[in-house]
Amino acid sequence: MRLRYEVELPYQVQVTGADFIFNIQAARTPQQMVVEENLFVSQQVPLQEYTDPASGGRFLRLRAFDGELTVRYQATVDIVHRLDDPQMIAETWVRDLPGAVLPYLYPSRYCESDVLNSFAMTQFGTLWQGYGRVQAICEWVQRHVSFVSGSSWGTTSATHTLQSRQGVCRDFAHLMIALCRAVNIPARFTTGLDYGADPALGPPDFHAYVEAFVGGRWYMFDPSGTAIPMGFVRLTSGRDAADSAFASIFGAVQAMTQRLSITAVPGSDGVLREPVRTWQALSTDSAVQPAAG
Structure with a gap:
């Protein structure tokens, strides 16, 4: 199944030096492959990224100047679901x-x-x-x-x-x-x-x-x-x-109206597979080996 989503987060930074930690990027796992992605930050500031090895969560960190700040992220993701x-x-x-x-x-x-x-x-x-x-x-x-x-x-x-x-x-x-x-x-x-x-x-x-x-x-x-x-x-x-948290903010910042969208799109084979509700047990996680002993 292929899904495409976009997140746009606008802020008004009131004092230079406000720090942000975002977690809006699609995790990369064996069952969730990022086909393409694009990140846009309106201010020209250094960006630091960290991926948590346990969760696959991708943390984006930046320090903003005062004024308007917009963070926009788009991704197309292939997900392999397991149904049991x-x-x-x-x-x-x-x-x-x-x-x-x-x-x-x-x-x-x-x-x-x-x-x-x-x-x-x-x-x-x-x-x-x-x-x-x-x-x-x-x-x-x-x-x-x-x-x-x-x-x-x-x-x-x-x-x-x-x-x-x-x-x-x-x-x-x-x-x-x-x-x-x-x-x-x-x-x-x-x-x-x-x-x-x-x-x-x-x-x-x-x-x-x-x-x-x-x-x-x-x-x-x-x-x-x-x-x-x-x-x-x-x-x-x-x-x-x-x-x-999708966004952690440290400093004087006013959050503006966010914009999000997500939709199913045709996969690499041209077939559109839309998410449906199912009675089956649903997982996008690999099996985890049991404890030894």
Whole structure:
């Protein structure tokens, strides 16, 4: 499947010396190949790039002068999706988890799985320990939390969302992640764009979704239910939103109206393959070798 997206982020920098860290470039992974890309920065400033070896996230860093700053990025990406039968995917025992997966078992800033342990065990502890339990958690969050724009803050955590029962995509993701970790299922926060979202929710935007580690690989889930997972282009992943911001700003800066777009385009064979919803387990991740011993 070939997807093309564009991100334009305009700012008004009020004082020279404001620092920015962006994470808007498509991650390069064995299942996600960047066919072509173009980066434009309106100010003539040095750019520094760093790729996180664990997540594949690509960090772009710059220091801006005062005045207008626009960062624009375009990419065409080929994605190879893996589709599996959910009934054939069992959970991975903690003793068999690869070392790189272990950090996603623990509580984090926005995902207080320790606080939610009792609640999670009551709701999901007796379910079959496989993909179906993760799907049950995803569906529970989708049913019990309402999508309400502007209903949360940058400091809103999973426990707050469970209490308020409303939020935006990052809040849905944090709650699902916390509930998964509370029943010993590794889960991570992943960012992309909201392909297929209802225009009534607003213009295209960055999107937070969840990947849970079951059956030896990371599978994708969208607890907000607002987008089509097959249309997600991976930007980065982490323990929660603290690891995965699309833009971090240090200094006196006013963000202007951003512009995003994403669409399916014909692949190298000339065939257009559009993302669709599927009942199958969906992954864009390679299998991870289990722990030795």
